[in-house]
Amino acid sequence: MIEARNITKIYNRGKFNETAAVVDISLKIKDKTIVALTGPSGCGKTTMLSMLSLILTPSSGEILYDGDGVLRASDFWKTVFRRNNFGFVFQHINLLPQYTALENVLLPIYASDEDPAQYKERATMMLDELGIADRAGHLVEQLSGGEQQRVAFVRALIKNPRYIFADEPTVFVDEETSKIIYRTLTRLRDEGRTVVISTHDVELMKLSDDTFRMCKGRRA
Amino acid sequence: MLKKHRNIFSYSFDCLKRYRMRSIAIIVTFLVATTMISAVLFAKDGLEREAEYSVSVAPDLTVQYLKAGRVAQIPVTYADNISRVEGVDRVLLRTWGYVGIGTNTYTVIGLDPSGLNYSGIAASSLESGRFLNADDSGAGNVVVGQLIAGILDVTAGDDMILLSESVDAKRFHIVGVFSDKESIYTADMIVMSLEDANEFFKMDEGMVTDLCVYVNEGLVPQDVAAKMSAMPNVRILDQDLLLRGYKAAYAAKGGIFTTLWTIVLVAVALIAFSQAIVVGHESKFEVGLLKTFGFSTLDVIEVRLIESLTLGFFATSLGMLFGFAYAAIFNAPGLVDILLGWAFLPSEFRLPVVVSFESVFSIYAVTIIPLLITTVVPAWLNAITDPELAMRRAAT
Structure with missing residues (x-):
């Protein structure tokens, strides 16, 4: 289970442009569920998701995984924890433009002790499941937005992570890709993964087991 | 890992x-x-x-004469005095200077051919011809650097004309050419007998430009130089000083x-x-x-x-x-x-x-x-x- 206790994030603290993106939020996310963070643009969903996924350090508060606080752990520990447990899908997709779809999918493997070549078959199979196997050898810039998002999904799932964090996964994609994403997320939950998403998408909210609404950095 | x-x-x-x-x-x-x-x-x-390399083939000590703080001609009689200093093995007279050919300037070195095997010049190999020997004294024979031979397009057996400061043209016969292509030491060098150099540079009677001193084997040149320093008007250069320069x-x-x-x-x-x-x-x-x-x-x-x-x-x-x-x-x-x-x-x-x-x-x-x-x-x-x-x- 993921638990956030009184999480606050203030950017540029003490400066003229100080911004409180998230203020005193607490929440619990059960295992094997889909949880949606919702709310209007600029309400702090992405910041909250980033803090839960340990790629952004809160200004105060605590985050616990299975009851253990993780924020005081070293940067190295958090990096290894992310490597072994997390999969990420970003709002802006964040693929490396100089790499092919397949190479982007294999990127997380380079940080591990495993041979990326051994994952090629699995990666190709997963790309096929999302209908873009024929695009595996194409550079990212040669893919459409929907195709890129599907590549990002495969990259997030390539190491079979326990937690998947997806930031507005359907915001820039077409209807067909959105449907694929809904199916994929549902399947992941059914397979026992925990999925945390930030979204405006009503369909995504519908298939979520729990929803946390945010407004101006606070829980609404 | x-x-x-x-x-x-x-x-x-x-x-x-x-x-x-x-x-x-x-x-x-x-x-x-x-x-x-x-x-x-x-x-x-x-x-x-x-x-x-230039210093390694230089004499152990080079003695110059100073007049008003400037280098002047040194009397050959100093060679006798220096020879008597304890530790000195041999003293060679040397007259050297520069000569212009076209727009270039070359170094002329005059040595007693009988003492040539003492000087480092003899250690340099020849591309053609021979070194000077005792018979070359005053004979107008020279050994030239390969750079000069190349520029003037001459070789052993050819003649060359050098123009002295007093604009006297003198013909020299090339008997040898140094082979060391990249050596600064011999590249621009014209070696002739001491007699020829003295005449070419119109040195005063009984004068040379400096003295090359070789000390007995095993002795430290600086120790010998210390004994010579009491002589008036002399400047003694050892190899270390030359190398530093x-x-x-x-x-x-x-x-x-x-x-x-x-x-x-x-x-x-x-x-x-x-x-x-x-x-x-x-x-x-x-x-x-x-x-x-x-x-x-x-x-x-x-x-x-x-x-x-x-x-x-x-x-x-x-x-x-x-x-x-x-x-x-x-x-x-x-x-x-x-x-x-x-x-x-x-x-x-x-x-x-x-x-x-x-x-x-x-x-x-x-x-x-x-x-x-x-x-x-x-x-x-x-x-x-x-x-x-x-x-x-x-x-x-």
Whole structure:
């Protein structure tokens, strides 16, 4: 289970442009569920998701995984924890433009002790499941937005992570890709993964087991 | 663990290929800088080797006569006095000076041919002909450096005419040509008998320009020099003093350029640093992404280290190769006149080039260390930032 206790994030603290993106939020996310963070643009969903996924350090508060606080752990520990447990899908997709779809999918493997070549078959199979196997050898810039998002999904799932964090996964994609994403997320939950998403998408909210609404950095 | 490092190596080399423009920019910049700095340092090493060689064949002590603090002709009677100093093995009379042929200036050395085997000149090999011997005294025979032979297109057996300061033309017969193509020591040298040199330079009767003193084997020349220092109006030069003088001249010339190119490299490094910090959005984004996917700070630094070392060693090694070719094959156009500015050597002279371990090490140090700093430090700064912030800053 993921638990956030009184999480606050203030950017540029003490400066003229100080911004409180998230203020005193607490929440619990059960295992094997889909949880949606919702709310209007600029309400702090992405910041909250980033803090839960340990790629952004809160200004105060605590985050616990299975009851253990993780924020005081070293940067190295958090990096290894992310490597072994997390999969990420970003709002802006964040693929490396100089790499092919397949190479982007294999990127997380380079940080591990495993041979990326051994994952090629699995990666190709997963790309096929999302209908873009024929695009595996194409550079990212040669893919459409929907195709890129599907590549990002495969990259997030390539190491079979326990937690998947997806930031507005359907915001820039077409209807067909959105449907694929809904199916994929549902399947992941059914397979026992925990999925945390930030979204405006009503369909995504519908298939979520729990929803946390945010407004101006606070829980609404 | 080993597999992970293999993955990081693989990723790093891949990056070099994929970020082609970034790699090419670094290679070209460092290639230009290291080519120039290598040419200067290798030429300086060559000139220093020449200095050491020139000094090694110089007499143990050179005695000059001072008048009003300036070097003047020395009476040959001093040779007898010096011969009697304890520890002195032999004293050779020498008259030397400069002669102009066309626009070039050459060095004329007059020695007693019977004592020639004592002087270092005899250690130099000949391309053709023979050395002077006792029969050549006053005979107008000379041995010339190969540089002169090349410029005047003469060889052993030919005659050459030298014009003295008093505009008296005198014909000399070339009996030998030195072979050492790259030796400054013999390149511009015209060796003749002492009698011929005295006549050519119109020396006063009983006078020469200096005395070459050889001390008994096993003695320290400076100890013998101390005993001679009581003689009036003399200046005694030992080999160490000569070497310091030569090296100071070469190092000063080389040093100016080394400094200039070090400044250039530092400027390049600063540009690279500012680019890495201000312009390197791509790199920032990449580091943030790698950290998100589980690359540790050390892994990120390892990636950048591998990239930088690969690029740095490649570019610097290639630069050194180009620098060597520029100096050794093309004779460093644009640099040779400055490096040899202290010498009266014509432009036909081939710049001596030596590749020393110290220079190679220095070149690697002044190129690769700044490159490492300018790439690894920003990568480290990004890697210790929260990945989300690193990616967000890269996007803005």
